[in-house]
Amino acid sequence: MSDDLKKLIIDYVKKEYLDDDSEEIDESTQLISSGIVDSFSMVALKTFLEKKFQISIPDEKATTEAFDSVNNMINLLKEFNVA
């Protein structure tokens, strides 16, 4: 499950946020700190996770830290019994 989840999120980030196809990311790539995803776009990423897994992530849990890498997002999803 966890590997499928990783792939799902990595593929989504690559498709939606990377301009350069040759750029590679993995589960520990810093997304927000690196500027790949800015704090505004984070909302779309949050929406993606919410829609995909039919959960609602409260604002206090939707921190820049929680979305800074695919690993961090998976940890967040674990709190909702998704991962």
Next chain:
Amino acid sequence: MGNIGSYEEKYKNFEWQLSVKELEYGKDGMYNLAYYCSERICEKGMADKTALIWEGFQGNKKKYTYNDIRLYSNAIAQFLLDNGIKPEERICLFMDRIPELYISFLGVLKMGGIVQPLFSAFGEEALFTRLEDASTCAIFTTMKHIRKVRKILHKLPDLKYIFVVDAGNKKLEKFEISFNMEKAQLNEKFDIYKAGPEFPSVLHYTSGTTGKPKGAMHVHSSLIAQHITAKWALDLTTDDIYWCTADPGWVTGTSYGIIGPWASGVTQVVLDSGFNTDKWYSFIERHKVTIWYTAPTAIRLLMKEGAGPVKAHDMSCLRHLISVGEPLNAEAVIWSQEVFKKPFHDSYWQTETGAIVITNFPGMTVKPGSMGTPFPGITAVVVDPKKFEPIETAGTVGLIALKPGWPSMFRTYWNNKKLYDEKFKNGWYICGDRASIDNEGYFWFMGRDDDVINTAGHLVGPFEIESALLEHPAVAESAAVGKPDPVNMEVVKAFIALKPGHEPNADLELDIMNFIRKKLSPLAMPQAIEFVSSLPKTRSGKIMRRMLRAKEWGEEIGDTSTLEND
């Protein structure tokens, strides 16, 4: 007591000539502001002083002295001339916060070009609109952003040069030229273009309620205001380590992220990284930042993390804190006093004003939640919205208005003199914001006087979003309004009526959000979408945004007599 000394005394006796004298502005016929940000500082004996310390998100660092930025900007200016670019042509800077962005800003000015800085997170449509309007002939960019330029190049006949600063060995396409600043031929003596004080310098695009974004045109003598405001409002001295968190794609990032500090011989630090509380505090601690100029949104994000992360770092280096971009709420001022032992000072200005016009000054009492008082040399009032006459009664809300004539005032909107003229009423420049003035002369912000959305300190035009939304295959009509947000003050909310055959669903909502994010920018992306069967309109068919906005803010909807239907 800061550099300004006694505010009352300075306000009473102020003349802009004071700044002219300090800068020796115009000496030997030199008015080009780039000279004052590099050569002049070297001539003052600070050639070896650090001008810029840059850090990337992975911790990679670069350091440049004033002599370095002098030589590199000379090299850039020469490179532009060698490519046949002429004075007054528009040259866009479309890069993340890398050293080349800061230094090429001076390079363009040195050869007489007009700099057009654009936020690198802009999508291709936002980029196209602004490049087309300015008939931009060249653009500096990086491999990260070149795809956006390639997508629109065929629609931009005037865009002849794409300078890629990090191409390395990568294959480039037609019109693309690799330019490696640090390997460029250094030029010890570049003949700086003899721009007059009224010669155009920087073209910054800003959004309005209607129409496309407009280019506010500034001139080289804006330096007179930017220098003295950097000294008195930001309190910069040559001993300071200064961090301005603004991106030079916006006016704060050029007026006070390049011109103000460098014309003052200050060492500035730049962090090219996304927001991260620990990274930010570590950056301040590591570089011993003394003056920090940031935005309310960032302060509120830091507040969310509480005092704990602050205590984990030594923040005693900070001596003055300033904020800009949107009103700074009283809670943020009180919080900063508690955790940093000093308050954030709110400052107010706009793309069009080019420099700070109202602020809380160092050494003066900060009234939490207030914008502060007018800068010396600035006559600021609130006027009534009908006759545009100053309101004398303290506490009465009116439109913020400034007496024209300060040095950094914009000189026109590019290709739109009519709109420029409309900004002036009864002899006043009307800022478009509402405020009141208390009996001690402090201004208190109330809100915008139009439909422009101020999100995290950036103005976003609803028209631009609505136009882009119409390009989505499922959207029949839409309205974009500001929705209250505890961190960003406002975020974009879109009301959307779908075309027949399309049903509201979660996937479509996400698709529309990403469509706008990529087409315009993350700032313009609706953070909330409400699907509706139709939008409220006047009988003449105009969408009543104010009704939708009022609903979001829990305000009175107001007069609905012109409403088409209920």
